[in-house]
Amino acid sequence: MQNIILIVDDEPDIVGLLQDYFEINDYQVMTAENGEEAINKAEKQPDLIILDINMPDMDGLEVCKKIRDFIPCPILFLTAKVEESDKINGFQVGGDDYIEKPFSIDELGARVEAHLRRENRNQVKTKTKFDGNLVIDYMERGVYYCDEFIFFAKKEFDIIELLSMNRGQVFDKERIYEGLWGWESEGDSSVVVEHIRRIRGKFIAAGSRQYIETVWGVGYKWVK
Amino acid sequence: MQNIILIVDDEPDIVGLLQDYFEINDYQVMTAENGEEAINKAEKQPDLIILDINMPDMDGLEVCKKIRDFIPCPILFLTAKVEESDKINGFQVGGDDYIEKPFSIDELGARVEAHLRRENRNQVKTKTKFDGNLVIDYMERGVYYCDEFIFFAKKEFDIIELLSMNRGQVFDKERIYEGLWGWESEGDSSVVVEHIRRIRGKFIAAGSRQYIETVWGVGYKWVK
DNA sequence: TCAATTTTTTATCAACTATTCACACATAAA
């Protein structure tokens, strides 16, 4: 899933430059041009914050102090100051990195990536991404198409889970039925067909392509 | 608890300098003077590694590549190289920071501290803010909505704690019951349902939105 | 092209699950 970055700087030029760079590199970007705005936007819990220190009214260090208790994500300071004591100060208020202006944008990008990589390593992964747009989170039992949540009922999600975790593999209707209803269930496997229909309907409603393919005379499979 | 740092550099002077500095600052220090030794010591799972890039035989990048899969701790590169591409390379092989020689030892210390702080933060959270208005303080076992304290009884808070610390993740009623009442408890997991109802009632009374969602046929989850 | 077969759609109703409520019991404070 796309990472969300909050960029805070009072110079619109820099904000614009960074926004373009990160959007091109497939991040979702929020921006703020002063401390107060930054605090408001930070409450949306972005995945990472790039924070300029020199700003009128409330400076970056101040902002960091105020949000640190609630906002656990990495905070990278951006600054023209070169005094060593400033840097150390930056780390002390809870910052995670400190980059001097003028900076290389590629280095900034690499540092951002390194911090996010570390965050992800620290949590268990339960999500799988299919073809760029579809994300299935098995722990959350949630399906997202282009970051939009698509609701699936219990049995519907169960089927999606079974098929998507074995993408490409063909399941005949009896196998799906037995897998989810249990062997001794008496019912007819035509229920499966009905659920597949409902699943497809929801994908259409969400504007998505279809991920479940019919294998004529056999059953269904998750596209590969 | 004392953190263990592994310092790797082929220049004994630098190793000595860093070792003294970090030992004075209450770290436990391991050292290595070449790549092979570094890999051996890294297997002891230090809390952080400072790794020189320019070394004979096996350079720091090489070392990092080899250990990255097994050693999850932060790795800080230390180097005289100033080429931007080298830096980015350092991040790509799995490094977490990149410091140029000559470096300020206090800045290095601050960066080390920042990385370790982050590792720890990822383990225990004491307070979390949800969507701007709701604050849960796990140490205090308190819940605040718009700075107003909402009282929750023991079991109620236990449930809130379990769900909110794993926001987005779906828990079925048995899992909640076993998690909070214990496996051998005989009771019915329908108590959980009753507590959820009471929690919701208190959120309504406080004028708050609901944070616990029902997942039909499965259980409950904290909103994401 | 047509008939046989398989899949998809539609509509309906039964079965299931969650919520609510009233009350009983347990525990801690006064």
Added chain:
DNA sequence: TTTATGTGTGAATAGTTGATAAAAAATTGA
């Protein structure tokens, strides 16, 4: 003990989902 508060139970109600059958559409093979 009395009182208040927290916790657990079961039954009634409301709401959602799942199963079924029958009709429509699509696919296949001759």
